[in-house]
Amino acid sequence: MARPWRIAYENALYHIFSTGNEKREIFHSAQDRVTFIYLAGRMAERFRIDLFAYVLMPNQYDLLLRTQNPNLARAMHWLGTAYTRRFNLSHSRSGHLFQGRYRSTLLENAECLAELSGFIHLKPVRLRFVQDPADYPWSSYNAYAFGTPLPIRIDTGFILSVLSGPDVHRAYREMALKSGQPGTRARYKLHHGILFGSHAFVDEIRRTYLDIAPHPDMPSQRKVFCDQDPQKVLEEAAAAIGPTEYAAIGDCELSRSDLQLLFLWRTGFFKNRDIGSFFGLSQSAVSRRVKTFEERIKGNPSLSAILEAMDSRLKVPSIRRPAFETQAATTAN
Numbered sequence: 001m002a003r004p005w006r007i008a009y010e011n012a013l014y015h016i017f018s019t020g021n022e023k024r025e026i027f028h029s030a031q032d033r034v035t036f037i038y039l040a041g042r043m044a045e046r047f048r049i050d051l052f053a054y055v056l057m058p059n060q061y062d063l064l065l066r067t068q069n070p071n072l073a074r075a076m077h078w079l080g081t082a083y084t085r086r087f088n089l090s091h092s093r094s095g096h097l098f099q100g101r102y103r104s105t106l107l108e109n110a111e112c113l114a115e116l117s118g119f120i121h122l123k124p125v126r127l128r129f130v131q132d133p134a135d136y137p138w139s140s141y142n143a144y145a146f147g148t149p150l151p152i153r154i155d156t157g158f159i160l161s162v163l164s165g166p167d168v169h170r171a172y173r174e175m176a177l178k179s180g181q182p183g184t185r186a187r188y189k190l191h192h193g194i195l196f197g198s199h200a201f202v203d204e205i206r207r208t209y210l211d212i213a214p215h216p217d218m219p220s221q222r223k224v225f226c227d228q229d230p231q232k233v234l235e236e237a238a239a240a241i242g243p244t245e246y247a248a249i250g251d252c253e254l255s256r257s258d259l260q261l262l263f264l265w266r267t268g269f270f271k272n273r274d275i276g277s278f279f280g281l282s283q284s285a286v287s288r289r290v291k292t293f294e295e296r297i298k299g300n301p302s303l304s305a306i307l308e309a310m311d312s313r314l315k316v317p318s319i320r321r322p323a324f325e326t327q328a329a330t331t332a333n
Contacts, residue, residue: 006073007205023099027059037152038152047069055124105194108197262289
């Protein structure tokens with residue numbers, strides 16, 4: 001069964017969102033929304049979490065937050081359980097309220113947080129609940145756009161600090177209008193559904209928190225694991241061999257580029273389409289060359305040793321082993 005990949009560390013920035021079971025409403029009344037906002041504030045206090053923004057829609061919610069400690073799973077388990085219990089009691093129902101586990105996106109920095117805040121704050125406008133986000137009472141938009149007090153403590157300073165100009169509230173309104181519209185650049189910074197930031201950020205997360213092989217029950221791990229620059233992979237692997245080893249390629253009439261193509265194919269990181277694009281070949285041409293190269297290296301110990309050396313170089317962990325925070329290990333009290 002597929003499980004979400006929870007990357008947790010001190011002062012990590014997250015976008016958290018969840019939907020009602022079978023996309024049903026999780027808020028039936030104003031009191032439901034007031035209760036959820038109150039519990040979100042309690043969660044922040046208990047688990048040392050900085051809340052930056054929230055938006056409550058009839059069948060879903062969005063939160064932007066920072067965990068001072070690596071305890072996201074415990075905090076969200078507490079919030080989900082506490083709200084479900086109160087909602088069920090209030091509406092004489094039982095059973096699950098939310099559709100599966102909450103979803104989380106890890107954000108790179110305050111600039112990404114600001115951009116994404118604008119995007120979620122304009123969700124009521126995109127869904128045509130209101131024409132002006134300031135008219136929607138169940139979000140933190142007005143705290144940023146006009147400095148309006150909210151019923152719970154929201155840290156607006158962190159996001160507003162990345163804006164410039166004499167009136168940061170006006171600057172936020174302008175920024176939110178741009179980033180909140182569909183088709184803007186905010187959507188194009190999302191990588192594999194779990195990381196929001198630059199390609200360098202994706203590389204850093206992979207190097208620091210991803211194991212040698214992705215977990216079979218975590219599809220998002222495999223997506224991040226395979227999201228690698230072919231040139232960087234080849235440069236890393238090439239460091240394992242020298243001129244003497246490369247000389248053995250001539251024994252079976254393979255060029256250096258032939259060996260590189262075969263190695264990229266053997267990593268399992270790249271599709272034939274990606275390899276073909278890198279070398280200027282079609283997908284079918286890549287398949288034919290791989291088959292030809294593998295036939296040629298059969299019975300060639302020297303070339304096999306080169307490929308093994310390249311494989312080993314790529315798989316040697318040069319970073320600390322990751323510590324994944326799983327649902328089973330983080331049951332909230």
